[in-house]
Amino acid sequence: MEDVELASKFEAMHLKNSIKRHFDEAEPSDGNGICIDCGEEIPEARLKIDPGFRRCIACQTRRERKRG
Numbered sequence: 001m002e003d004v005e006l007a008s009k010f011e012a013m014h015l016k017n018s019i020k021r022h023f024d025e026a027e028p029s030d031g032n033g034i035c036i037d038c039g040e041e042i043p044e045a046r047l048k049i050d051p052g053f054r055r056c057i058a059c060q061t062r063r064e065r066k067r068g
């Protein structure tokens, strides 16, 4: 029984994290397709996935790594 409780707790935590993460990445976009960190153009392929991206892949990856 304890395992089930723990699992659902973990699941809730994970869900919370992914929601938070989603909001974080969905900051309002300027819509200019320019990375706000390095000023490089954000690849069109990336914008197709989510036009709200404000960072290029390199900067986003760095950010996510930093955040752990």
Ligand SMILES: [Zn+2]
Pocket (backbone or CB within 6 Å): 035, 036, 037, 038, 039, 040, 055, 056, 057, 058, 059, 060
């Ligand atoms: Zn960048």
